Amino acid sequence: ARRVVVSGAASGIGASLTRMLQEQGDEVVGVDLHGTAVCADLSTEEGRAGAVAGVLEAAGGRVDAVVACAGLSVPEPTAVRVNLFGAVALLEGLRPALAEAGAPRAAVVGSITGTGVVDEQLVSACLAGDETAATARARQMTDGGSGGLIYPSSKSALAQWVRARSVAPGWAGEGIALNVVAPGVVRTPMTEALLDDERMRAAMDEAVPMPLNGHAGPDAVAGALRWLVSAENTHVTGQVLYVDGGAEATLRGPGR
Ligand code: NAD
Structure with a gap:
């Protein structure tokens, strides 16, 4: 059986992926704030170290x-601390163990919002690996009323990090595939309240048009993750x- 580490396993997409992997006979080591084999707060350095050690x-x-x-x-600094720095620390912390596996794979969850408007200063701090600067910039954004850009910026940085790392020393050369699955709007506890509010729902549908089958369920995203991390x-x-x-495809239009 393959042993797969899933962060955010207690809810939504991570919970759906956990169930799918277990159904196919894989062993899952879940990481989340509560309710998983490893409980850790991925917004802090201490929590991340505990998560890697616990896993x-x-x-x-x-x-x-x-x-x-x-x-x-x-729309708070904690979003960039978890979405970008927490994900990177978990992947980097477990990379040496992955490199020992026969068919090692890794994936992260990005977002369609990462292709839209972002805060370049926050993205740059993320890509420089400077969490102090990123947190300070995010704090300014929250206080200045542009906290809504923290999330897309964190997801843009995460996708850029994956593209760079995937072919950097230690990853492809060790046989580790590293990819991003970027969802549109998915019905999970993260979006439930927004989708139940008619005005918010209309705003989301305008920002993220989903002509193929409408809003996704968590299984649609989990299925793609499952394949990307399979042998x-x-x-x-x-x-x-x-x-x-x-x-x-709708928002960016036909490209090359
Ligand atoms: P969710 O809220 O159901 O699940 C997220 C999980 O992350 C929760 O179990 C939560 O406890 C965990 N988490 C949050 N902060 C944490 C921390 N500090 N330490 C450890 N765990 C923490 O949401 P979801 O929709 O399943 O989201 C999963 C991923 O998909 C997220 O990265 C999210 O940004 C991304 N995503 C979701 C959507 C959507 O529409 N739902 C769209 C694009 C991307």
């Missing part, structure tokens, strides 16, 4: 795949796979 202990040092689903969309995926790496009902 290695629970997994007996053997890890075949890591999927970073944990994230949050609040079957031998050659897809550094990609951003939009699971968004056609939102990215």
Whole structure:
């Protein structure tokens, strides 16, 4: 059985992926704030170190795949601390263990919002790996009324990080595939209240048009993650796979 680490496993997309993997016979080591084998706060350095140590202990040092689903969309600095720095720390912390596996794979959950308007200063701080600067910039944004850009900025930085790392030393050369699944709007506890509010729902549908089958359920996203981290995926790496009902194609239009 493959041993797969899933952060954000207690809810939404991570919970759906956990169930799918277990149904196919994989072992899942869940990481979340509560209700998982490893409980840790990925917004703090201490929590991230505890998460990596806890996973290695629970997994007996053997890890075949890591999927970073944990994230949050609040217009606060904690969103960039979890979505970007928490995901990166988990992946980097488990990379040495992954490199020992026969068919190692990793994936993160990005977002269609990462292709839209972002705060360049925040993205730059993220890509420089400077969490102090990123947190300070996010704090300014929250206080200045542009906290809503923290989430898309964190997801843009995450996708850019994956594209760069996927072919950097330590990843592709060690056989580790590293990809992003970028959802459109997914019905999960993160979006439930927004989707139940008619005005918010209309605003979301305008920002993220999903002509193919409308809003996704968590299984649509989890299914793509499941394949990307399976042994079957031998050659897809550094990609951003939009699971968004056609939102990215609609918004960006035909390209080259
Ligand atoms: P969710 O809220 O159902 O699940 C997110 C999980 O992350 C929760 O279990 C939560 O406890 C965990 N988490 C949050 N902060 C944490 C922390 N500090 N430490 C550890 N765990 C923490 O939401 P979801 O919709 O399943 O989201 C999963 C991922 O998908 C997120 O990265 C989110 O940004 C992304 N995403 C969601 C949508 C959507 O429409 N729902 C769209 C695009 C991207």
